[in-house]
Amino acid sequence: MxxxxxxxxxxxxxxxxxxxxxxxxxxxxxxxxxxxxxxxxxxxxxxxxxxxxxxxxxxxxxxxxxxxxxxxxxxxxxxxxxxxxxxxxxxxxxxxxxxxxxxxxxxxxxxxxxxxxxxxxxxxxxxxxxxxxxxxxxxxxxxxxxxxxxxxxxxxxxxxxxxxxxxxxxxxxxxxxxxxxxxxxxxxxxxxxxxxxxxxxxxxxxxxxxCGEFDIDMFKRYGVRPTDILPGVICPNCGLRGMERVYNGWGCKKCKCFSKNAHMKAIADYLLLVKDSITNKDCAWFLGKITRGTTTRILKTSGLLYDKQHRCWRKE
Structure with missing residues (x-):
């Protein structure tokens, strides 16, 4: 087994x-x-x-x-x-x-x-x-x-x-x-x-x-601070950072790729590199200044849990 x-x-x-x-x-x-x-x-x-x-x-x-x-x-x-x-x-x-x-x-x-x-x-x-x-x-x-x-x-x-x-x-x-x-x-x-x-x-x-899980401190190893991490949804096809929100998804202005869920990778990057929780405001900024309503809909379907006390979203 x-x-x-x-x-x-x-x-x-x-x-x-x-x-x-x-x-x-x-x-x-x-x-x-x-x-x-x-x-x-x-x-x-x-x-x-x-x-x-x-x-x-x-x-x-x-x-x-x-x-x-x-x-x-x-x-x-x-x-x-x-x-x-x-x-x-x-x-x-x-x-x-x-x-x-x-x-x-x-x-x-x-x-x-x-x-x-x-x-x-x-x-x-x-x-x-x-x-x-x-x-x-x-x-x-x-x-x-x-x-x-x-x-x-x-x-x-x-x-x-x-x-x-x-x-x-x-x-x-x-x-x-x-x-x-x-x-x-x-x-x-x-x-x-x-x-x-x-x-x-x-x-x-x-x-x-x-058993634990081996991890590294990005700042100690490479000098990477959370503020060094650039926002934006990354195109899964060409790698361009900065896909634009279009109807029911994301569009790449470089290769014209359309993706419904490209934002999920961006949210995962934020939780991995910046902070272990994300607020509506930070999510809207990190995904590219999208509207509050769109941000709420995205987070509600993201699979994350809402922490009412701290008004943020976390992994299970």
């Missing part, structure tokens, strides 16, 4: 919402675009690996985007899978081209045909996640549960090379398609060796209760 599905990470949601709403000359915009590209690549890789792990959903308990705390330190796990006798940590990596693991220097390099770049060493990263999860389990009197950690290479076309001990890397690194069989084999092996049968669903629910 999948207890927690994967959604687009909140930091990526914020970047995708903020980038089209900042002035072209905004100082941190190039860095934000670069970070958004990297995060999107990582998210896409996680979803590719999810495709293969879905085959195990009827057998085991799966949690995605696990975010827990160990001794005041937060740690993330791409996928936590609770099988019959063990917990498996799967860390997804999405690299293009050729990657080389140097087992002596504990370094990973990637050559995509244009540039060679260095990255954090995935086996060390996933071992750190394992260490923190074992500590977390021990604090919940579950230290007896075996934890195994692996690195999944999301793109099947990625060429994996090793400079040093190939066997060391082969034990923990594999392409995503090979992960389900590896998990079932390892779990059966643990059972044959006498490991106790786990109450996977109950353990999964326990982990889920303490």
């Amino acid at each position: 999948i207890l927690q599905n994967r959604v687009k990470p909140l930091p990526l949601q914020k970047l995708d919402a903020a980038i089209p709403r900042l002035p072209p000359q905004f100082r941190s915009l190039p860095k934000m675009k670069e970070d958004a590209k990297k995060q999107q690549q990582g998210y896409s890789g996680e979803r590719k690996v999810d495709y293969f792990l879905d085959n195990l959903a009827s057998m085991y308990t799966i949690l995605r985007d696990v975010y827990l705390q160990d001794n005041s330190k937060n740690f993330q796990i791409d996928t936590g899978l609770i099988a019959n006798h063990s917990i498996f940590i799967i860390d997804s990596k999405n690299y293009k081209g050729t990657i080389t693991f140097n087992t002596t220097l504990k370094q990973l390099t990637r050559d995509d045909g244009k540039i060679e770049a260095g990255f954090e060493y995935p086996p060390t990263q996933v071992e750190n996640q394992k260490f923190h999860l074992q500590n977390w389990l021990a604090r919940h009197n579950l230290e007896h549960i075996p934890v195994k950690a692996y690195v999944a290479i999301a793109d099947p076309s990625t060429i994996v090379k090793v400079d040093g001990d190939e066997e060391e890397i082969a034990k923990v690194v594999m392409h995503g398609a090979a992960v389900p069989q590896m998990i079932t084999d390892k779990d059966h092996e643990a059972g044959r060796k006498g490991a106790k049968k786990l109450q996977d669903y109950q353990i999964g629910k326990m982990i889920l209760r303490e």
